[in-house]
Amino acid sequence: MLDDLEFQKHLDEEWENVISEKKNLWDKHNxxxxxxxQSHMDIAWLWRMYQIINKSRITHGxxxxxxxxxxxxxxTYSQPVILDWLRQEEPEMFEKIKEAVETGRFELQGGTYxxxxxxxxMGESWCRSRLYGQxxxxxxxxxxxxxxxxxxxxxxxxxIPQFASKSGARYFYTQKITGNFPPDEFPFAHxxxxxxxxxxxxxxxxxxxxxPLERWHLFGHTRRILKPGEKLECNYFDExxxxxxxxxxxxxYPEVCLVYGTGDGGHGPTSPEVHQMRxxxxxxxxxxxxxxxxxxxKYEEIKERLPVWNKAxxxxxxxxxxxxxxGLVKRMNRYxxxxxxxxxxxxxIVDFIQCDITETTEDSEASQDFKDSEQPNTxxxxxxxxxxxxxxxxxxxxxxxxxxxxxxxxYDIWIDxxxxxxxxxxxxxxKVMSLQKPxxxxxxxxxxxxxxxxPNSYCGKTFVExxxxxxxxxxxxxxxKTIAVTExxxxxxxxxxxxxxxxxxxxxxTTPSILYCGKVDPWSAKSVALTFTGGELKDxxxxxxxxNDRNYIFESDHSKIAISKVTGLITEYIDKDLDVNVIxxxxxxxxxxxxxxxxxxxxxxxxGYRHMPFTKNDxxxxxxxxxxxxxxxxxxxxxVVHVLPESQSEIIQRIFLYSExxxxxxxxxxxxxxxxxxxxxxxxxxxxxxxxxxxxxYTTEIMTADPDKKFHLEKQRWECCGxxxxxxxxxxxxxxxxxxxxxxxxxxxxxxxIGMTLVRGPEYPNPSGYPVEERKKFNKEGPPTxxxxxxxxxxxxxxxxxxxxxxxxxxxxxxxxxRRIISRITNxxxxxxxxxxxxxxIKVSPSNLEFVSGKKFEEFPERSNEIIIRITENGRRKxxxxxxxxxxxxxxxxxxxxxxxxxxxxRKVTIERNKDGYVKSVSCIWGPHEILSLKLIK
Numbered sequence: 001m002l003d004d005l006e007f008q009k010h011l012d013e014e015w016e017n018v019i020s021e022k023k024n025l026w027d028k029h030n031x032x033x034x035x036x037x038q039s040h041m042d043i044a045w046l047w048r049m050y051q052i053i054n055k056s057r058i059t060h061g062x063x064x065x066x067x068x069x070x071x072x073x074x075x076t077y078s079q080p081v082i083l084d085w086l087r088q089e090e091p092e093m094f095e096k097i098k099e100a101v102e103t104g105r106f107e108l109q110g111g112t113y114x115x116x117x118x119x120x121x122m123g124e125s126w127c128r129s130r131l132y133g134q135x136x137x138x139x140x141x142x143x144x145x146x147x148x149x150x151x152x153x154x155x156x157x158x159x160i161p162q163f164a165s166k167s168g169a170r171y172f173y174t175q176k177i178t179g180n181f182p183p184d185e186f187p188f189a190h191x192x193x194x195x196x197x198x199x200x201x202x203x204x205x206x207x208x209x210x211x212p213l214e215r216w217h218l219f220g221h222t223r224r225i226l227k228p229g230e231k232l233e234c235n236y237f238d239e240x241x242x243x244x245x246x247x248x249x250x251x252x253y254p255e256v257c258l259v260y261g262t263g264d265g266g267h268g269p270t271s272p273e274v275h276q277m278r279x280x281x282x283x284x285x286x287x288x289x290x291x292x293x294x295x296x297x298k299y300e301e302i303k304e305r306l307p308v309w310n311k312a313x314x315x316x317x318x319x320x321x322x323x324x325x326x327g328l329v330k331r332m333n334r335y336x337x338x339x340x341x342x343x344x345x346x347x348x349i350v351d352f353i354q355c356d357i358t359e360t361t362e363d364s365e366a367s368q369d370f371k372d373s374e375q376p377n378t379x380x381x382x383x384x385x386x387x388x389x390x391x392x393x394x395x396x397x398x399x400x401x402x403x404x405x406x407x408x409x410x411y412d413i414w415i416d417x418x419x420x421x422x423x424x425x426x427x428x429x430x431k432v433m434s435l436q437k438p439x440x441x442x443x444x445x446x447x448x449x450x451x452x453x454x455p456n457s458y459c460g461k462t463f464v465e466x467x468x469x470x471x472x473x474x475x476x477x478x479x480x481k482t483i484a485v486t487e488x489x490x491x492x493x494x495x496x497x498x499x500x501x502x503x504x505x506x507x508x509x510t511t512p513s514i515l516y517c518g519k520v521d522p523w524s525a526k527s528v529a530l531t532f533t534g535g536e537l538k539d540x541x542x543x544x545x546x547x548n549d550r551n552y553i554f555e556s557d558h559s560k561i562a563i564s565k566v567t568g569l570i571t572e573y574i575d576k577d578l579d580v581n582v583i584x585x586x587x588x589x590x591x592x593x594x595x596x597x598x599x600x601x602x603x604x605x606x607x608g609y610r611h612m613p614f615t616k617n618d619x620x621x622x623x624x625x626x627x628x629x630x631x632x633x634x635x636x637x638x639x640v641v642h643v644l645p646e647s648q649s650e651i652i653q654r655i656f657l658y659s660e661x662x663x664x665x666x667x668x669x670x671x672x673x674x675x676x677x678x679x680x681x682x683x684x685x686x687x688x689x690x691x692x693x694x695x696x697x698y699t700t701e702i703m704t705a706d707p708d709k710k711f712h713l714e715k716q717r718w719e720c721c722g723x724x725x726x727x728x729x730x731x732x733x734x735x736x737x738x739x740x741x742x743x744x745x746x747x748x749x750x751x752x753x754i755g756m757t758l759v760r761g762p763e764y765p766n767p768s769g770y771p772v773e774e775r776k777k778f779n780k781e782g783p784p785t786x787x788x789x790x791x792x793x794x795x796x797x798x799x800x801x802x803x804x805x806x807x808x809x810x811x812x813x814x815x816x817x818x819r820r821i822i823s824r825i826t827n828x829x830x831x832x833x834x835x836x837x838x839x840x841x842i843k844v845s846p847s848n849l850e851f852v853s854g855k856k857f858e859e860f861p862e863r864s865n866e867i868i869i870r871i872t873e874n875g876r877r878k879x880x881x882x883x884x885x886x887x888x889x890x891x892x893x894x895x896x897x898x899x900x901x902x903x904x905x906x907r908k909v910t911i912e913r914n915k916d917g918y919v920k921s922v923s924c925i926w927g928p929h930e931i932l933s934l935k936l937i938k
Contacts, residue, residue, distance in 0.1 A: 032255050033257075034288060037273075039267065042265065060093065063106060070278075080132070104291065109145045111149075118155050155316040156314040159197075159929060164201055177315075185222060191205075200308075212258065225305040315713075317716040323746030323757065326407065330744070335743075336414075340421075344853070346453060349523060385421070432453060448529070462517065483496065542556065550565060568588065568640035583686060585684045587684050590621060593680070634660075637654050653666060654668070663797050663800065672759050683739065690731055701721070720749070722745060724818050728752075733804045736801055739754055742818050812850060842883060850872055
């Protein structure tokens with residue numbers, strides 16, 4: 001093919017008429033152009049997950065073939081999970097790949113388990129994705145990736161440099177943000193990306209194939225480097241980074257890497273693509289083939305002249321809708337990643353406590369779990385659950401941009417894994433009970449108890465839901481006029497029966513429960529006694545709900561809240577601790593807009609959607625009812641019902657007001673039937689915030705509140721990403737309001753007002769390849785045409801705080817909101833009441849540090865005398881902090897480790913020991929949002 005004259009003529013014409021059209025702009029820079037083979041592979045998108053195995057067999061077979069036959073050809077690969085599937089399904093092909101990898105020209109890069117979504121996964125998911133991906137490379141190829149390779153995610157959180165650098169990477173590659181076209185282009189093609197803790201990656205942002213040359217007139221200026229001796233650190237709060245006089249207008253970095261190869265569904269580089277590059281190399285248009293690592297190492301020579309993108313995300317200015325599309329997918333992702341983190345931490349803690357190092361660790365109960373060859377042990381099951389969760393975080397699954405058949409497959413995975421989690425919880429209760437001693441004094445007078453496990457760092461008063469799983473228990477509770485909960489210190493708390501709800505979507509069903517407000521301790525287990533009577537106990541609260549012609553008015557020791565009977569809006573919210581009306585105008589406004597976008601609607605929200613509200617005629621959303629549905633003694637509920645006439649979609653807001661808690665709590669039920677629309681829930685706060693802070697994966701992102709005060713680049717961020725909380729501090733940061741939620745990500749802020757994006761209804765993309773034939777064969781009616789046409793449940797809360805946001809504690813409360821008490825009701829015969837136990841007993845200070853997770857040591861999970869714990873900084877502050885360990889743990893030693901659990905000695909540490917030689921405390925410095933992982937050894 002290479003010597004075919006017609007082929008050569010075609011290539012010459014393409015070079016002269018297309019690729020080199022802008023040569024007059026770049027030829028003066030004496031570029032050295034390199035070719036790197038790669039094929040982007042979407043695990044699922046317009047096809048289902050199982051089809052990627054065949055795509056992989058073809059794609060990687062081609063790459064291995066070219067490596068073997070062409071001595072200079074190079075290929076970069078980036079997703080361990082696909083290679084693992086290929087290893088299992090196509091072992092002969094996998095052996096050929098291993099041979100190609102040994103040449104050094106079939107590269108293993110990436111290192112995350114999948115090419116994940118860059119914004120939505122929680123921090124622990126990023127840690128696990130890097131751990132499982134890099135260790136898989138290490139196990140099967142004896143090497144790890146040095147380049148984090150995420151070419152197609154829809155934006156990138158600002159903590160990626162920390163996740164990547166603490167798991168073996170030095171470099172980062174993307175092509176996505178080159179889709180930000182002028183005048184909104186990202187200012188740099190090559191730069192140093194610094195996360196809040198100070199971790200750094202050298203980055204190359206580069207479009208694919210020949211576009212770096214073809215679009216030189218649009219993006220050539222982004223390849224400038226700094227003038228010698230200059231330094232430039234910038235982000236969205238700088239007026240115009242690309243116009244900085246520190247950039248050298250006469251100095252474009254001359255090394256250009258063309259990353260080529262048919263992709264999305266793999267299959268590249270094809271033979272014509274490879275021979276095209278070989279021909280251009282022969283003609284000296286291209287300098288030669290390169291590997292990715294060889295190209296990135298060239299940047300080390302000019303590192304001092306690279307600008308720094310400082311402590312900020314890489315924002316992609318399209319695909320904002322993917323923060324909300326497929327609400328059930330987002331909800332289930334949040335559930336699994338938070339639940340798995342909590343369960344695994346509790347199991348590791350209990351096994352660590354149970355381990356008696358005076359005996360061999362192989363004889364411990366935890367080790368026996370590993371010796372059972374008939375059934376997978378708990379660690380293995382958790383491992384599989386984590387991998388399934390990470391798989392579904394792929395950047396076209398979690399964002400909601402795949403065909404409906406992909407989400408049918410997700411559903412099957414969820415159902416299977418929910419049963420596994422149910423079994424793990426049962427096993428955890430047995431472990432906790434075996435660890436504790438019965439409390440004989442409390443057992444004598446109480447017939448029923450509930451064992452409560454708090455898999456969180458939150459400590460303080462909150463709502464506690466005790467699930468009622470048995471029918472006989474449910475009948476007893478329903479027939480009781482009064483329910484009381486007796487805490488371990490003898491405090492008697494009034495409780496309230498909350499009936500379960502059943503929906504058409506079974507994943508939203510809730511269990512009947514007993515609700516009370518009590519104090520929880522971090523990472524703890526305890527028992528409370530339950531009393532059910534036909535009489536009445538005196539209500540000690542001073543809360544009440546009354547009404548006048550216009551409003552329902554709720555008043556407690558903490559709050560005075562008025563809700564309009566006419567509009568359903570919150571017209572007043574006096575927080576008594578602050579003595580402030582925390583809302584600046586009537587809030588809780590439900591607004592619906594047309595959401596028409598002609599290109600990729602599942603991905604995109606049109607910038608002008610606010611100009612297309614459902615009009616004030618028959619289409620306008622209508623208030624149907626405002627009514628009281630619960631009246632204490634723990635909480636009161638006011639339901640606000642809206643209906644959208646065009647589709648008869650229904651939105652029911654259940655507004656919960658607690659007698660003993662600050663804040664307003666919401667549970668929103670949406671029966672969504674509307675296509676091509678977007679729902680916003682607006683709240684306006686009296687904080688006059690200059691900036692708002694949104695949680696990301698073990699990090700925060702800061703945004704300017706007033707759009708008129710945003711510089712050009714930040715104006716693109718009109719729909720942003722927040723995880724479990726978004727904070728509005730007042731101007732002197734002495735108080736503020738946090739909005740916490742259990743399943744939402746997309747939001748906007750206009751001055752004092754947040755708009756939470758609740759649901760969309762865009763059109764699905766069309767399938768490609770085999771799914772088209774599947775539909776013809778198996779689905780005569782066809783799948784749904786639009787997303788989210790189903791039931792949704794969303795929970796969120798408005799919670800004031802009274803100190804600087806960094807130290808106020810709402811962060812841990814938001815985490816509790818997402819991972820609540822695990823409970824089980826027992827009677828005295830089945831399980832005696834246990835004494836209170838904070839289990840691990842680890843104390844972390846100051847308050848902006850959080851013990852976020854624990855796990856077995858990955859190298860030797862059968863060892864119950866070793867545990868990995870992770871402590872993060874929550875407040876974006878450099879912090880001198882400490883960890884105090886109780887004497888009962890008998891910790892012999894502590895090693896700091898990286899995210900791959902290798903020794904990490906980059907921190908000056910002070911270790912204090914008690915008189916017996918056991919570790920008593922550790923103190924060191926955390927950088928802003930720094931993740932420190934410690935291995936505790938008995």
